Amino acid sequence: xxxxxxxxxxxxxxxxxxxxxxxxxxxxxxxxxxxxxxxxxxxxxxxxxxxxxxxxxxxxxxxxxxxxxxxxxxxxxxxxxxxxxxxxxxxxxxxxxxxxxxxxxxxxxxxxxxxxxxxxxxxxxxxxxxxxxxxxxxxxxxxxxxxxxxxxxxxxxxxxxxxxxxxxxxxxxxxxxxxxxxxxxxxxxxxxxxxxxxxxxxxxxxxxxxxxxxxxxxxxxxxxxxxxxxxxxxxxxxxxxxxxxxxxxxxxxxxxxxxxxxxxxxxxxxxxxxxxxxxxxxxxxxxxxxxxxxxxxxxxxxxxxxxxxxxxxxxxxxxxxxxxxxxxxxx
Numbered sequence: 420x421x422x423x424x425x426x427x428x429x430x431x432x433x434x435x436x437x438x439x440x441x442x443x444x445x446x447x448x449x450x451x452x453x454x455x456x457x458x459x460x461x462x463x464x465x466x467x468x469x470x471x472x473x474x475x476x477x478x479x480x481x482x483x484x485x486x487x488x489x490x491x492x493x494x495x496x497x498x499x500x501x502x503x504x505x506x507x508x509x510x511x512x513x514x515x516x517x518x519x520x521x522x523x524x525x526x527x528x529x530x531x532x533x534x535x536x537x538x539x540x541x542x543x544x545x546x547x548x549x550x551x552x553x554x555x556x557x558x559x560x561x562x563x564x565x566x567x568x569x570x571x572x573x574x575x576x577x578x579x580x581x582x583x584x585x586x587x588x589x590x591x592x593x594x595x596x597x598x599x600x601x602x603x604x605x606x607x608x609x610x611x612x613x614x615x616x617x618x619x620x621x622x623x624x625x626x627x628x629x630x631x632x633x634x635x636x637x638x639x640x641x642x643x644x645x646x647x648x649x650x651x652x653x654x655x656x657x658x659x660x661x662x663x664x665x666x667x668x669x670x671x672x673x674x675x676x677x678x679x680x681x682x683x684x685x686x687x688x689x690x691x692x693x694x695x696x697x698x699x700x701x702x703x704x705x706x707x708x709x710x711x712x713x714x715x716x717x718x719x720x721x722x723x724x725x726x727x728x729x730x731x732x733x734x735x736x737x738x739x740x741x742x743x744x745x746x747x748x749x750x
Contacts, residue, residue: 469605472515474523474531475502476722477584478546480732481597482522485615489608490601493518495531499724501697502527507534515540520604522546522597527581542604549596550589552579555650555660585719586651587627587736594619626736630656633740638748639688643680643712645702646695648719658747663692663702681710691746693717696726715742 473479475496496502520542583589598616602609634656647662694703728738
């Protein structure tokens with residue numbers, strides 16, 4: 420969009436003088452391109468942007484919503500990429516070193532945890548430290564079985580579940596913590612970060628209310644998923660999540676597990692087996708076919724793609740609510 424961008428491959432901070440000079444030249448497109456432009460300077464300041472690295476989409480969403488025009492956000496996880504499987508590249512490690520803030524969720528992506536721990540980045544915001552994490556399992560054969568998620572434990576804290584962003588209340592707690600971290604990292608724009616955080620919290624509160632009202636009166640409280648990602652959501656709204664297996668969502672469920680779920684589905688009035696957008700629906704269809712059940716999408720929102728039922732976190736969560744209401748027989 421302008422010549423200066425071509426000469427500066429790395430996104431750095433935009434000085435007030437540069438903005439003034441460019442405006443004088445009539446390049447009105449600068450503001451739209453500022454997140455990709457760069458100038459020297461660190462840690463915000465008047466007329467400058469804070470360089471933020473997010474580990475995956477839910478962290479990117481918070482940084483962008485709260486940071487607004489004062490931040491330039493890069494996501495380490497590409498759209499459509501399964502975040503659990505991310506291996507941080509040498510280029511991404513270099514980008515971390517050149518950033519002001521990292522927003523991540525410790526325990527979800529081991530490669531990211533290691534890279535951020537080893538980096539010299541000044542502000543490291545671990546979402547897992549901003550709310551309480553819990554252990555979630557599935558009742559299999561009458562006892563709780565902790566799930567291995569995509570080949571990894573659910574975090575490194577004795578099998579804790581990292582999927583806190585799927586609970587609007589816990590996600591709100593994380594949002595508030597991210598807001599405070601940005602205020603500290605860039606005090607010149609603290610008032611804007613406070614304002615943006617408050618606006619986001621209001622939206623998340625409304626989302627929580629929609630889930631509470633929408634799932635209060637249903638025919639059944641049990642739902643089946645391929646991926647054990649919805650433990651926090653289920654607990655928040657009085658539901659029970661049954662995951663097909665604790666392994667990769669694309670793996671075949673055991674015959675014993677399929678039989679158990681068939682019995683449970685019949686006993687609890689389950690109508691639907693949910694799968695997600697970033698992995699194959701083969702496992703869900705295997706069980707659904709055997710049990711004569713329907714299939715539908717329940718999105719763990721680990722990334723936004725063209726297949727996502729919505730353009731951002733809030734829209735996809737509303738789509739998830741509609742899918743749950745339909746499957747559970749909401750009144």
